[in-house]
């Protein structure tokens with residue numbers, strides 16, 4: 001069995017008992033990055049103080065002593081909260097859940113927001129993994145991305161986190177930023193190698209609708225990298241991280257054996273999870289919901305419900321099965337067709353017209369390996385196109 005498949009199997013939720021994973025969104029950021037289209041809000045102390053009690057109301061949906069395999073605090077910047085709010089939230093979650101063997105609790109942080117006091121708070125309440133938004137170690141790349149920190153902040157944050165007892169640390173890296181050269185990326189990858197981390201997420205910059213960076217591109221003020229340059233950088237990332245001992249286990253994620261993100265594997269396996277907070281997605285008891293992205297609505301009146309304003313969607317079985325295929329193909333382990341049939345009550349091949357999967361195989365984009373269906377290396381590079389065909 002491929003290592004990432006073993007890790008995936010180890011965290012498989014008991015589907016009859018409801019979600020065993022919890023996502024908590026903290027939207028506040030000191031400054032908005034130029035490329036960001038996440039559900040964020042500018043940090044102000046009053047909004048943050050009003051926000052945490054709303055999260056605690058939502059936490060009421062999670063049964064008391066719910067068996068929990070993973071918790072993930074994402075954002076925004078959870079560590080932008082003041083210590084008092086952060087402690088309130090950490091304690092409420094810790095007291096609500098019953099951690100299961102292999103439990104993982106991740107918190108995202110931005111380098112400039114990591115202080116010894118906040119790191120100690122996280123550790124004391126059971127957080128055992130921190131995801132640091134580094135993005136680059138090159139000042140020119142950080143400036144092009146509109147990031148609010150300098151490379152030194154990342155090194156300082158890592159020192160503070162390690163001193164607080166964190167051994168599971170992961171960094172986000174972004175590549176193909178405007179003006180970023182291959183030499184810039186080489187330097188970033190050499191720095192990552194020297195940091196000896198067990199997990200890295202590496203994303204190709206995307207120009208999302210409505211972001212400042214996309215507007216700057218439309219106005220001709222930034223020039224995006226072309227497809228060939230993006231591909232060169234993607235290949236370099238894969239090659240260097242593999243050489244550093246980090247196995248490529250998902251389109252954008254690399255880890256030493258056993259250090260995969262157990263929480264994100266829940267999403268890629270199509271399993272259920274509670275999702276709390278502004279703009280948060282949840283998948284509870286067969287229904288997906290997406291909470292409002294408007295902070296004023298989230299902080300407003302909820303009509304006495306434990307649900308903030310949201311949109312709900314129940315996928316029909318075929319749509320759910322196709323979504324499962326696409327999520328599963330994001331993993332280098334791919335999909336076990338027999339397991340898929342057992343879980344979904346129908347064969348993988350029945351979802352698609354006779355020649356659809358075969359055509360992707362003939363074009364060298366899909367392959368079978370160790371009895372599993374997965375993207376080839378070329379399929380990884382063209383994953384968006386493959387997914388459009390499969391959806």
Ligand code: SF4
Pocket residue numbers: 028029031032033036037038040075076077110133
């Ligand atoms: S720190 Fe993250 S969430 Fe906040 S603005 Fe930047 S990219 Fe968005």
